[in-house]
Amino acid sequence: MKNPLDSLTGTVLCGLALTAVLYYLVLRLMGG
């Protein structure tokens, strides 16, 4: 499997995905 960090597109997509996951977790943590 290719490492997504080898391409800029993969890197940006990983960043967006991580942002979405953390946003969801923080909302849960804050009781939202």
Place this chain on the structure above:
Amino acid sequence: MDFLHFGVGRWVHIMAGVMWVGLLYYFNFVHAAAMKDAQGDGGAQAIARHVAPRALFYFRWAAVVTWLAGMWILGDKVDEAFLFKERAYVPIGVGAWLGTIMFVNVWAIIWPNQRKILGLAPASADEVSRARRVTFLASRLNVVLSMPMLFFMSASGGLFRTAVFG
């Protein structure tokens, strides 16, 4: 005192952060591709010799200023943020954790490996080759981490926090 702490402190934090993350994006979006292209016409050596060391200098020291200014702004609320003790400090706490991981990444992984690549630390050809790969991935990881870090930092104050997190 509040003006110095929150006004000047936040201003310095943001200015240094722009330089740090700006240079991080420069390395990932511009420098890496330019170096590959420059191999063909012999320009790579000049970039490696004259551009990379200067950019790395401002990159790693901007990281220090950003992190220290961030800790200063948090002040006695550092534990509230890092340990998520208070609801209002959760978003900035996540941003602070991500920024801290990025900061450690710069000084513990990227810079020691860049020293081998630039010939500032003794290393065999194999070690230099490995250092290139480690630096590349660590730098890309920081780009990934910078995206949620900037999201949580920018959405952590006052009206913005209420709008984004309720």
